[in-house]
Amino acid sequence: MDEAALYDRQIRLWGLEAQHRMRNASILIAGMRALSNEVCKNIILAGVGSITILEHGTVTEEDLGAQFLLRQEDLGRNRGEAAAEKARHLNPRVKVVVDQEDIAQKPDAFFAQFNVVCLTGCSPDQMIRIDHACRETKTGLYIAGVHGFFGFIFCDLTHHDYREEAQEPATERGKEPETTITQRSQSYDSLASTLEATWAYPKPRALRRKVSPLFFAIQVLWQFQQEHGGRLPQSGHADDLAAMLRLRDARLKEAQVDGSFVDDELIQTLVGSASAEISPVCAIVGGFLAQDILKTLSGKDAPLLNYFMYNGIEGTGLVHHVQKTQA
Template sequence: MTQKNISKDEAAIYDRQIRLWGLEAQQRIGNANILIAGLRAISNEVTKNLVLAGIGTITLLDHTLVDKAEVDSQFFFDQTHIGMNKAVATCPALQTLNPRVQVIVDEENIQEKPDTYFESFDIVCLFHSDIQLLIRINEIRRNVKKPFYAADAFGWIGYLFCDLVEHTFIEERSKPPPPGSDKSQEPIVTRSTHTEIYQSLAQSLEKNWSNMSTKALKKRVTPIAFLIQILMKYQLKNGRYPNDLDVDKLIKEKDIWLQALGINDGSVLDDSLLKELGLYQTELVPVAAIVGGVLAQEVIKVLSAKELPVQNWFFYNGIDGSGMIHQL
């Protein structure tokens, strides 16, 4: 992309953001080119927040059509959009939110895209995608050393996975002036540079919990982590998502699936959470809004290179309202 500087008008519009994360960070955001693949309620939240933040270019990739259920769960759609391509239907609303952002519509099937298609974007975000596709595109992005995100929200459950390969960021810490100094003196700010190394999705799914006791697992790890591991391993084994009958079988075989993760006590994962897999095609707007909001914030962190982004999973449990970050 051609790098552009922030105009006076943009400086006025994004004044609060520039004060928050600085002019250089806002300029990086304004030059970023992001792919959003798979348009759902969760990706609506992400695109809305990024467009309002002044992202440079967003490409919407989706070959599917709007149906009645999606009108009920996605705020960019209404009854007139039923039967339209989702990317086409979403584009005008995003342009209205911020006409300065370039929104590109791609109606092709992501499964038919060549590897080279995914290499040029600054950040790639996939939503509600099958595990084979996630692993494939994650590896493409690792080869070009660029950020990759996968996220989903179904029933009361949501997650996001982040692979930045290698990410350098600036950490800022402030402390009060020393005793006896002028009360009007500003806090002392120190800045330090850190680099984080990330794992791929395939590597992360191999996480084995056998080195932790049941007590430690229950105290320190959200059961949603086990649920998502089982979900993705089920997809790898069977080539599809579980349906209602599959979920009943998964519950009966729960101990076998947990043992494959190195867990010998089935009490770490309640059967009621496994039943949420039966709602895999169902979106609840509040859950999608929370997880999508977190993901948009993480993208801004990466582009601004300030603060440590998620390393490397965020799990949300809408049943008890808990959200936890785990490095797997």
């Protein structure tokens, strides 16, 4: 099939120039998880230039529960290599490369070769390090994860220029509406600076209009990982739950947030499913993430600014603009 015909719907949506930018883009997907499967599927079908899958781990039984790019016969193989074999069949026009090294061994300069870097399953320390490296070279960065019923996305594009289209109503009968194109730009805060944000809202109800309690719960989860060698809390471990509640109290106090804002039930549910990947949650968060990556590459319309929090229990997906200094 001719390439223009293959991507006809996308060209109509984004325009030929935007499709050309995507066709020449290079994307890094670090960490092959169920969420990464969804992202790879969507951006490969959209016709990006190349994807590099960075993964040093091997396929286990747990991976087969939610990762649709893996099969029983892949047990013991490198996760990235096994997933890439199936991913290439989705769109042979997209180059899929596998790098089996550990991301912890990659120098900062490694990430500069990509247009967009997408991290899943990384440790909090690696997230902060790589975000700093990407900001130095103005490389777009997305960090995402799914923990049971909950999912998150963080976006840092450093500084991003994009076009915003709007249709003006026709001034005369019989004439078509006019489309105006406005050039806009947006600056982004680093991951580290958003983690230092203080809120100082006197009442939880007022704060809920600004940010989800899940935003702080995910931060507490990262702090737990930093204190426990990178591992996630385990369901049924009373000591892990106690540690998470202690970290919750300390984080809210540091952020000048009312202690009741993140209740015990949310922390308990997060602890109970932190290491689980639930397919529908991965599909929702992965679909949002892939669409936003494509939006960034196309340069059309504003990408995510700068957090997306998905709560599968409530069925809510909320976007939050978090800065170090909150208004």
